[in-house]
Amino acid sequence: MRIPNSFITDLRSNYTDFAVACKLYSLVNSHTKRSSNGYEVCIKQETIAAACKCSVASVKRSVCRLEEMGIITHKYRLDGSEGRLGAYHYALKPYDLSKNYFYMNNRKAYSAELSPKLFYVYAVFCKLMCNDIARFYQSLNDLSALIRLSRAEVSKVIAVLIDRSMVRKQLKRTRAGDYTDNTYFIVTRKRGCIKKQDLDPIGPAHVACVLVKVHNLNSYIITLQTGFVNPFCEIFYYISRFYFIMGVVPDLHPHIYNPLCINI
Incomplete structure (x- = not known):
């Protein structure tokens, strides 16, 4: 809103x-x-x-x-x-x-069952956050002057908002190793979608599949040999027996979970 x-x-x-x-x-x-x-x-x-x-x-x-x-x-x-x-x-x-104006997620704000005082402080935080990233850098003294609460009260309110997963705090240190003003993040949740992967019956031309072991009746253990990075990699994957027989090898992307292949 x-x-x-x-x-x-x-x-x-x-x-x-x-x-x-x-x-x-x-x-x-x-x-x-x-x-x-x-x-x-x-x-x-x-x-x-x-x-x-x-x-x-x-x-x-x-x-x-x-x-x-x-x-x-x-x-x-x-x-x-x-x-x-x-x-x-x-x-x-x-x-x-x-x-x-400033924007505040009304569903998140009202579903958290915040008291009027917590609601006002959360709204101030939403107003202070940057446009590109939901974060703000104000110190406790600045927040205390803006909200018109003492430093102790502001700290208690922030602790409650952190406990309710509304705000996240990141500690910062100087080059000397001393703690300085914290960075606060407004926790936002965005609705995503899962796209169905198109399977090529021939299989990607740049991926070679090598059978290592038959795991059970429904799955095999394989290793992949690619011509781009680590041509003779020793990373093993589970793959469905159906996909192996059909010659379908799903693309494996680093750091991305693929439900068809699990790194072991």
Whole structure:
């Protein structure tokens, strides 16, 4: 989700207000309806309280303060079934999220069940990280001044985030061997995919397969001879009996696991 940079300074006096505002803006996407009042979103206050790890009463107080600040421009409720009131509809201030924003993975942030204080500190770390690599170099003194917490409190919060696999710390030393400011990494997870390997029935022309031993009825032990590196290598592999009979030798790449061949 994209969070306006101004939230870090405008809402740091109350961590719950920051968490509630981020939860509301996490609902904004390209399909969100936009009216004259701003972005139109709908969510139950109980859902906000569960995501922000606070009470419903705290959410109501935060919503009132966000209305006073102009972040929530309008709110209303519709009558539901059996005369019950439905969820709140909020109109949010239309910030320009094409610039002056920082990105935070909302699924990771809310699934970690962070308290409002931990959530705010994690958001500050996400704002500080570099664009190319998810890391930042600020010292404890700089972080303490930015977050407005003591060094001891910042260290405790970092330890909790490390324990929950949200942040990773790398110790650094000077040439003299002394420890200096640490490097912190925001743990990110990217969805990958496994591509099915196309098998050539003739086999790669540059690979020669030599049978070493029959391991069992379904697999053989072979060694490969290539014309590029180590022409007479003594590295042994398991290979399926089917692939060996068909003359199919999968390509073996160094440091890459191949499910068809296991280095032994």
